[in-house]
Amino acid sequence: MSLSTLKDRVRAATTEQPAAVATVSALAEDAKASTPEQLHTSAQAEGGDIADVALAWLERYRNEFTRALPSHIDTAAFLAAVRAALPGLINCTPASLLQSLLTCARFGLIPDGRHAVIKREGKTAVFVPMAQGYVELMYRSGRVGSVHVGMIHEADEWVYEPTAPAPLDFTHKPALTVSKKDRGPVILAYAFCWMASGARSQVVILTREDAEEIRDEYSSAYRRAQDSGANDSFWHTDFNKMWAKSALRRLHKVVPMSAELVALLKADEAGDAGQVQIVHAPAEDAHLQAEADEAHERAEESQDPKETRTRPLPRKRSQPRRTTRKSRKGTCR
Template sequence: MALSTLKERVQARAAVVADTEEIRHDRADDVEETPAGRDHDVQQFRADIEAALPKHISVDRFCTVLSQVLPKLRKCTPASVRQAVITCAKFGLLPDGDEAVITADDRIATFLATYHGYIELMWRSGLVKSVVAKVVYEGDEWEFVPTARVGEDFVHKPDLLASKKDRKPLFAYSFAWLDGGARSEVATVTVEEAEEIRDEFSKAYQRAEANGKKDSLWHTRFPDMLLKTAVRRMAKLGPKSAELRALVAVERAAEEGRPQILAAIDPETAALEAEARRAARAAEASQDVPASRLAVKTRGRAKPRRRHRDKNRKTRR
């Protein structure tokens, strides 16, 4: 359900900020868990889901998928679960592990899109016809010649009979065929590059390493995260929809430990807020002009007026 008036957007923004403050406070070590044996109730989120979910996605289907996820979030704070659910619904991605996931990270529920989720948003934008994303393993045949013509610049022949368990991934690649027949550049990400990105930016990976659980997505689904890194890199090379830009901002917020739901604000509302901030800064700057300057300008304008009035008086006489 779109927010059609400024008043509605302001009200929604106020509610989000209130939830954000709750999420920040809930990061304390003494947060109470949902009582053992009790899960978050999917029905308590239904109204929020229906308001955020695109019309082409069934609310019942989303809730059915979510009901399988909520038991895994019982240790997460209620406010973080709510904001993760709403953010996931806003993008119209199912938290089924294929399009998106909602993970429990340090008692905070976090929404993350998979590489399939990114591809879904690219396809949904109408700017992209198809996306190719694959991992190249040891034993595969491949050739990459960036200066060759499109269609001949990259060739990958996977060894379909070899088991992936016995082979080491080398790199992931991704490219897209755009509306109109053009093709994007081929984006590649080596395992070493992906590990450097992971080590620097993924707070979930760092915590999983520190506590010894090794249960982050980088630990449990490394090939998928390698593919996602390639898809995100490719997305920077082609046309970007507002929804895709918002998804990147949402995931960056998760990496930096900020509430995701603030980054999911629609572009129109974000533009209004930016304009309001610029107007406020301009108003503050105008008050910083020294009073003496104003007085000089006032006297300068007044003198011609007095001369003009004197001239009129002489004319009457």
């Protein structure tokens, strides 16, 4: 029987493994090495590397990756990025690793640390799209001309007046002529898009407090890492990147959305919640397209200044350092 959808192929690929196999390392060695240490010893004796042994197993599914990847991404390049990430994933279950990688491929994102990451949580491999991955899918929608994501430091010049017409409502001039230390800590993250039509989206701005509230309320991965004492979630290890990603994710409320981007948001949320990341085929899912169309309508409405009801942040101009005043903290949700 032919498998018509990627979801069917993933299910078939991940259920054909022997029930006794618990980890990728064990599967890669056909159960000859029952511990990571033994696998290392075996791989070294054969003149190879543990990641090469695991990659040899994944090569069995090359055709599945080729079907999942869009035509502009070479399968060899994708697997090369996977090879670099494998040493940290060999204790994951083979089913979760294969599904997370096929999900990553389905969205046309390379797990290179910039576009996406495959992260280990216990014995489960989880697909995590990064900020650049979201940007990539926004461009693919054909409705977005450019995406801007940035971080404002304490010594930077910036102005945000949401009642002013775009693009006068927001400017950011980084203090690039001073040292990183003198630029001070990051105080705001922002994101906005210029549409293909020439219109500009609403600017999304998040304070550190906003980012912490998002983390505490929505990130199950952060809470699991806190409760276990591991403190190894991305909110622990890369707070600023997650801060910027949160600003970018909030753009989905004010920019045109594609069904594929809706699916990416859902996969990201499922992974963070510790749930199975179902591989969607957005073109076949009418409800995803309906959500995208609804988001597009919201984006069009957001261009009307009357629809903006955010509290303005104060204007800040450069001053001699000894007389510079700190800006009041503001929020744009």
